[in-house]
Amino acid sequence: MKMTFFKHIGILSGTGVGGGSLVYANTLAQPKAAFYRTGSWHHLADWEKEVQPFYVTANKMLGAAVTPNLELGGRFLKDLAVKQLREEYFEPTKVSVFFGEADVTVPDPFFKDKGPKEPVVMVVGAA
Numbered sequence: 001m002k003m004t005f006f007k008h009i010g011i012l013s014g015t016g017v018g019g020g021s022l023v024y025a026n027t028l029a030q031p032k033a034a035f036y037r038t039g040s041w042h043h044l045a046d047w048e049k050e051v052q053p054f055y056v057t058a059n060k061m062l063g064a065a066v067t068p069n070l071e072l073g074g075r076f077l078k079d080l081a082v083k084q085l086r087e088e089y090f091e092p093t094k095v096s097v098f099f100g101e102a103d104v105t106v107p108d109p110f111f112k113d114k115g116p117k118e119p120v121v122m123v124v125g126a127a
Contacts, residue, residue: 001013001014002014002015026095026096026097027093027094027095027096028058028059028062028064028094028095028096029093029094030055030094033048036048059094060110061110062096063096063097063098063109063110064094064095064096065094065095065096065097065098065099066092066093066094066095067092067093067094067095067097067099068092068099070092074092074093077090078090098110
């Protein structure tokens with residue numbers, strides 16, 4: 001994240017080397033059911049049913065996993081949801097990150113050993 005401040009404007013931008021994850025921040029959000037019932041196009045098809053197979057494929061290809069630990073921002077949002085009596089709307093983020101066991105090397109965890117041959121080592125920090 002890059003912040004640039006001028007006299008009359010502040011600019012928040014991102015810089016980095018990588019692919020799409022720089023844009024979507026590794027989050028793999030999926031619309032709730034109500035989304036598919038809105039808009040001028042909702043009557044054309046059962047869009048939730050139409051796109052579901054593609055979400056399944058994308059989640060598999062990107063190694064979707066629910067964040068196992070809530071960090072400060074996640075804990076704050078959960079506490080806020082509880083205080084507003086809307087806890088049922090909070091859920092940990094699904095991300096494109098492999099959360100293995102600390103200091104354990106594993107072969108390709110996503111594509112039945114048909115993916116990268118480099119071992120994956122993941123060190124998961126404590127929350």
